[in-house]
Amino acid sequence: QVQLVESGGGLVQAGGSLRLSCAASGRTFSRYAMGWFRQAPGKERQFVAAIDWTGGGTSYADSVRGRFTISRDNAKNTVYLQMNSLKPEDTAVYYCAADSSRYATSPIEVDYESWGQGTQVTVSS
Numbered sequence: 001q002v003q004l005v006e007s008g009g010g011l012v013q014a015g016g017s018l019r020l021s022c023a024a025s026g027r028t029f030s031r032y033a034m035g036w037f038r039q040a041p042g043k044e045r046q047f048v049a050a051i052d053w054t055g056g057g058t059s060y061a062d063s064v065r066g067r068f069t070i071s072r073d074n075a076k077n078t079v080y081l082q083m084n085s086l087k088p089e090d091t092a093v094y095y096c097a098a099d100s101s102r103y104a105t106s107p108i109e110v111d112y113e114s115w116g117q118g119t120q121v122t123v124s125s
Contacts (some may be wrong), residue, residue: 001114002027002098009094009119012086016123020081022096022116029077033099035112036070036081038092038121045095047107049081059105064090086123093118 008020022034035050049060049070058070069082079096097112104111 002029002032004096004098004114004116006094006096006116006119009121011122011124014086014088014123014125016086017082017084018086018121020083020094020096020119020121022079022081024077024079024098030074031100031102032114033102033104033106034070034072034079035097035099035106036079036094037097037109038090038094039118040089040092043092045109047109048094050099050105050107051079052105053102057103057105059107061107083121086121088123088125091121091123093120 002024003026006022033052036048037045039045051058051070055072067085072079095118096116098114099112
């Protein structure tokens with residue numbers, strides 16, 4: 001399995017931006033498609049975005065499409081989530097995850113084998 005560590009979370013005002021990073025180690029990063037999920041207090045974890053191993057295939061939840069951008073740098077073993085025009089409802093713990101189906105951009109949580117510990121994003125109104 002690959003080990004994942006997220007960073008970049010924090011407190012931001014509505015309308016602001018943050019960029020999350022997820023650094024991978026332990027296995028060849030390019031073997032994996034990568035995803036971002038989030039979990040708000042009292043709610044189930046939900047899909048945010050995913051990217052295939054090439055970076056050419058992406059998918060997004062409807063709630064973030066047009067505001068968030070997922071990208072990856074295989075040379076740096078890192079996946080990113082650029083979040084713009086943040087809203088209070090984006091407040092959650094954000095998790096990155098790895099899927100050994102390299103070409104997939106799955107929104108399904110159980111398709112992902114490895115998970116990071118999460119990073120908190122708080123958007124104030």
